[in-house]
Amino acid sequence: MLARISRRLAGLLATLLAASFVIFAAVYAAPGDPAVFLAGGRDKLSPEKLELVRAQYHLDEPLVVQYGRWLGDCLQFDLGRSFKYSDQVADLLAARFPTTLALVAYATVLFVVLGVGAGVLAAVRRGTWVDSAVVGGTTLAASVPSFVSAIALAAVFGVQLGWFPVTGGGEGFTGTVHHLTLPALSLALGALALISRVTRQSMVDAGAADHVEVARASGVREREIVVRHVLRNALGPIVTMCGLVMAGMLAGTVVVETAFGLSGIGSLLVGAINTHDFPVAQAVLLLMVTGYIVVTTLVDLVHPLLDPRVKEATA
């Protein structure tokens, strides 16, 4: 067990290291010159001034040296100072991460409850109009990009009906829920179709198993069959898919944050990439990669608990 955990940890660290280098190189290679943003106004853009700025921020050193410098600081828990903001990167992240986390958590609750619910409903009423309505409705929802749904939701429920605020993250629990409802909904809409499809198919497969037929033949109530035999056996793929979608959302909040004026790590990242704010871009991307790895690892760990068959296979 201990060996397995340490192997996992080593793998995780290796992945992070590789990811951090790829990220560093990618941000470095993006078009545009960071010195231009660092120098200030347009009249400051003389070649001499730019040289000075490059030297000051070590931008004139080779990529590998810059990466090494960053890694060294990182290992001493120093994420550095942002180029754009004069603030510490750690402070910038700490201030924005809760917003993004709350947004993703809220969206996850929405797409899990609504998506799994719709999938179960479609599976149970397979072949009826309910099934068609669920499949059609979720397909339509999934085909709308989140920036369009964000704008439509804001226009209808925010501007026209005035039910929800259209900008900002809100304060306190109710305030946050109130402010984040529309952003979370537009983030969750795209995932709905996927989750409901997976749930439906998984339920249909599980429903075809022999023991379900047996239970049904021996007169167990249909409700009990669905909950205890079908849904339970179908949970594996559903949980995996929910985990993957949630992990993916951590990196995909940018558009929704922009549309609703939320200062989360998504908008922080975009700003950082556009201004070549290496320390910030690097830290945010690493945070996203870490989040992804953590969530998928958790799903891996939960899987055997849900389905004993998986545990036997891996043991």
Added chain:
Amino acid sequence: MTHTPSRRTALAAGLVATAVIAVAGCSGATRDTAGGARTADAATLDLTPTTAPATGELAHANWLLEDEPDSLDLDTQGSSAGRIVLTNVCERLYQLQPDMSTKPLLAEKAETPDDKTLVLTLRSGVTFHDGTPMTADDVLWSLKRHADPDMEQGDEFGNIATMRKTGDRQITLTFKTPDAMFFKALAGDAGIVWNKEQVEKAGKDFGTPGQPDACTGPYRLAGWKSGDSITIERHDGYWGKKPLTKRVTFRWASDSALVNALTTGAADGTYAESPNTASALRGKKGIAQYYGPSTASLVLIPTERGGLADPRIRRALSLALDRKGIAASGYGGMVQPWATPVGSGAWGYEKPVFEAAQKAVTGAPAAPDAKDIAAARELVKEAGADGSGPIVIGTDAGQGRTVVANAVRAALRKIGLQGRIKTVPTSQFEQFYSTPEARADIDVLVGDWYISKADPMGFYDNALSDSSNNWAGFKDPAYDARVKKALATLDDAERAKLAVGIQKTFTDAAVWIPVAQVPSVLVLDEELTGPPASMAYLYYPWAAELGSKKG
């Protein structure tokens, strides 16, 4: 001293741009009864520097910025977002007025015993927000901090020979050569007086969230929650007039989020930096818009590549360009066809002289008529342009710039030349301004420019033979001599006369081709009034005059 408004657009710029158009469409359909009323007619935009004075107190105002400030230390990071907040908190030795004139502020008196000496007598009884009195040492220390070449305003101090404390309340500056622009700079960020002790105590963290301000001013910084909001509060110990609004909370949003927040009343106002935002908000219920003079302009900047090296070709292009069309379809009528490269906000003195001179410029018609086109064709023929390859127009994918680029291509076609548009990502666009190599494959840049000083002479030095902004290599020793003379002329009337002549040489040679002036736009809840509408909002305590109409 020139500055670029920071326009850091999102990675998803394309998406967001589409989003803005979509939202304008959506909400427009529901809120506006007259669909066509959204597009303003540029010619009828009435530019007034102020709004009606407010009479009622206001407990709290929500204000929107287009971006979170990078820093509240304007010496290290001078973005407009930070300036809009800090101008209410920090005072300068001089103050820019809503009508764009300047007058001494923290310096009670400014004397020039000769053209190379400036004696500032400091106002007495002024205290910083921490209660300590402002001293001559603070002022001298602040000036020296601004003068550091690494700081944003460092280049304003190039002509300074010495800066000394010559009395308890007196600072004397001497110049290597007389410098008319320095007086204007003192109304800008180069004139901020910091509390030396506070700045030194904060060290590297000065200007970041969680740090107090170090200024005198009607408001004090109450808090900056990184990523969320900045709040300023009326300072009870302020030496001057008490502001009407007690507290202002700044949040930031861009594009559709900004438009929505103002439409729903979640925010009380904003200074719209992009004409397209202003256009999307035009005619909304419950919101008023005010247009004020600004120094900002849209311009075409020819590059060293040489496609527009011949001044006759540049003049021909200027004659054939449909500025009115650009204003209407690229900017919703929120910009005004203009014949000089700086907006009317630059007329901080001798306004009638500059106004008349601008009107007298003939080489840049709003909408070219047949005569203009004929004259332009004649110029092209004279220049003998053989059309060896198309003229390459550099732009990014922004809505307005795309329209300008297409208008340039259309104008070139009208005068018998070929044009080709080269589009680069927004993150790369700024590089056109800095790196000749980045400009190496374009002939003309679809650009914009603004100057931070209300003086046209703050602009015309860009065409000096040795200026790094003189890309096309315009060389005229007589021009250089006149610019240097004007910059050293302290008398306003005298300098205005010189500036008008310089402007004529510049526009005749079409060193840059002016397209339109971009007014500053104040968007305000209908119940509120008071703040200036002109570009002075960057340097004037506008929040102190914000209040309700009734009361």
